[in-house]
Amino acid sequence: MEKNSTMILLTSDVPNKKETVCIFGTGDFGRSLGYKMMQCGYSIVFGSRSIQAPGLIPEGATVLPYAEAAETSDVIILAVQRVHYSFLENLGDILRGKVLVDVSNNLKMNQYPESNAEYLSWLVPRSKVVKAFNTVSAWALQSGALDASRQVFVCGDDSKSKEKVMEIVRSLGLTPLDKGSLLAATEIENYPLQLFPMWKYPIYLSLALSAFFFFYCVIRDVIYSHVEKGKDFSFFIAITIPNRVCPIVALILLALVYLPGIFAAILQLCRGTKYSRFPDWLDQWMLCRKQLGLVALAYAFLHVLYTLVIPIRYYVRWRINSYVLSQVFNNKTDPFNYANGWISDSYVALGILGFFLFVLLGITSLPSVSNSVNWREFRFVQSYLGYLTLVLCTAHTLVYGGKRFLNTASYPWFLPAAYILSLIIPCIVLVMKFFLIFPCIDRPLTNIRQGWERKPKDLSQKNSSYCRSAV
Numbered sequence: 217m218e219k220n221s222t223m224i225l226l227t228s229d230v231p232n233k234k235e236t237v238c239i240f241g242t243g244d245f246g247r248s249l250g251y252k253m254m255q256c257g258y259s260i261v262f263g264s265r266s267i268q269a270p271g272l273i274p275e276g277a278t279v280l281p282y283a284e285a286a287e288t289s290d291v292i293i294l295a296v297q298r299v300h301y302s303f304l305e306n307l308g309d310i311l312r313g314k315v316l317v318d319v320s321n322n323l324k325m326n327q328y329p330e331s332n333a334e335y336l337s338w339l340v341p342r343s344k345v346v347k348a349f350n351t352v353s354a355w356a357l358q359s360g361a362l363d364a365s366r367q368v369f370v371c372g373d374d375s376k377s378k379e380k381v382m383e384i385v386r387s388l389g390l391t392p393l394d395k396g397s398l399l400a401a402t403e404i405e406n407y408p409l410q411l412f413p414m415w416k417y418p419i420y421l422s423l424a425l426s427a428f429f430f431f432y433c434v435i436r437d438v439i440y441s442h443v444e445k446g447k448d449f450s451f452f453i454a455i456t457i458p459n460r461v462c463p464i465v466a467l468i469l470l471a472l473v474y475l476p477g478i479f480a481a482i483l484q485l486c487r488g489t490k491y492s493r494f495p496d497w498l499d500q501w502m503l504c505r506k507q508l509g510l511v512a513l514a515y516a517f518l519h520v521l522y523t524l525v526i527p528i529r530y531y532v533r534w535r536i537n538s539y540v541l542s543q544v545f546n547n548k549t550d551p552f553n554y555a556n557g558w559i560s561d562s563y564v565a566l567g568i569l570g571f572f573l574f575v576l577l578g579i580t581s582l583p584s585v586s587n588s589v590n591w592r593e594f595r596f597v598q599s600y601l602g603y604l605t606l607v608l609c610t611a612h613t614l615v616y617g618g619k620r621f622l623n624t625a626s627y628p629w630f631l632p633a634a635y636i637l638s639l640i641i642p643c644i645v646l647v648m649k650f651f652l653i654f655p656c657i658d659r660p661l662t663n664i665r666q667g668w669e670r671k672p673k674d675l676s677q678k679n680s681s682y683c684r685s686a687v
């Protein structure tokens with residue numbers, strides 16, 4: 217034992233050495249955190265059930281029984297699973313007034329009625345419990361791959377203890393984020409269990425839209441041709457139909473990025489204030505706009521790839537060859553159609569420009585890029601260029617339809633082409649936006665967004681009659 221305490225004294229004498237911190241538990245997380253802390257100059261004393269130090273313990277660290285280890289430091293990091301916390305009850309006196317850092321996670325969301333940190337604070341009421349480090353993995357600590365999870369959420373009821381833990385977090389090269397009192401621990405403990413929370417709805421929605429339009433196109437292009445004309449176009453399922461579905465889903469998702477902003481503007485105009493909460497569904501929708509846009513970009517990218525392979529498709533080559541041969545055999549030539557030349561070139565040009573701006577929007581939504589532009593620049597790109605992208609992509613689809621909109625042969629079984637359906641939401645968004653930018657609507661909306669509030673009628677009437685009587 218003497219040997220151990222001498223070692224602690226010696227480490228604290230070394231210049232640049234930080235304080236001694238105690239870690240309870242020599243499991244994966246305890247060892248990794250201890251290793252990282254030692255690299256950053258801390259002296260580490262492990263509290264363990266067995267002082268037979270196994271070979272995995274970081275070199276230079278001390279291993280003591282829990283009670284003795286706790287005496288060496290004012291900060292104790294508890295790297296033990298919640299189910300084993302009961303041993304702490306016997307250490308109540310030693311842990312009195314000490315900062316106890318709870319790093320634990322659960323296997324399921326809201327697994328227990330209270331958070332692990334609140335349970336710990338109930339078990340050891342006289343120590344100051346702080347929740348931290350649970351979003352950092354043992355692997356990242358050991359391998360140094362902390363870029364993806366540099367943020368450490370911290371919460372606790374004692375502000376001094378919380379500051380002390382945040383200081384440790386900073387000295388490890390991580391970024392502490394104060395989440396407030398221990399009540400926030402449930403939320404922090406749920407973070408690592410979330411599975412792409414912001415991506416869930418955009419992905420479900422895109423899959424549902426893809427499935428719907430895929431089957432719609434199969435009915436219209438494959439089943440109809442088979443039943444009514446006896447032709448087998450089942451191979452359309454491989455490229456033709458996916459190349460219809462991808463741009464349709466991309467366009468609808470892009471329009472859905474801007475639709476909640478329109479709803480929000482209408483709500484604010486009706487309410488005459490920005491200080492009342494949006495309904496939850498609108499809040500959720502606004503929060504996942506970036507993800508909706510990125511999924512839309514992925515679909516647009518697939519559409520570009522499918523389009524690039526068109527010239528090498530057997531079906532396309534066969535059609536061109538048979539058309540040319542039939543022209544030769546019949547000794548016929550078609551005069552050049554200038555209208556078709558314009559339609560075809562504008563269709564492609566609008567698609568290229570739309571896709572270019574789409575990619576630009578995607579790039580500016582990356583954290584490393586969006587962090588390097590100011591708020592006005594970000595708004596310019598995401599709002600103005602975003603609407604321009606929507607206009608170009610909608611125009612691309614409209615020109616694709618060209619003269620076919622009014623052709624009755626384009627409605628087999630009275631089903632409009634899928635691209636016509638895809639135009640509904642984008643056109644609604646663009647028309648509504650067009651009205652919103654009218655000065656008579658835009659001015660009050662801008663005022664509301666700058667904090668102006670419309671007074672309720674009876675209140676403004678009372679105020680004016682009060683003013684008159686005062687005069």
Ligand code: NAP
Nearest residue numbers: 241242243244245246264265295296297300320321353354
């Ligand atoms: P682990 O490998 O199972 O280690 C837990 C340690 O707790 C054991 O090594 C043991 O240390 C100690 N312990 C105390 N009483 C015990 C008992 N009755 N039975 C068994 N062990 C007991 O777990 P871990 O992965 O290090 O995780 C520790 C805590 O960190 C957990 O609460 C976990 O949620 C949290 N966490 C882990 C990670 C990660 O990446 N692993 C990330 C964030 C948070 P001794 O043998 O020295 O007594």
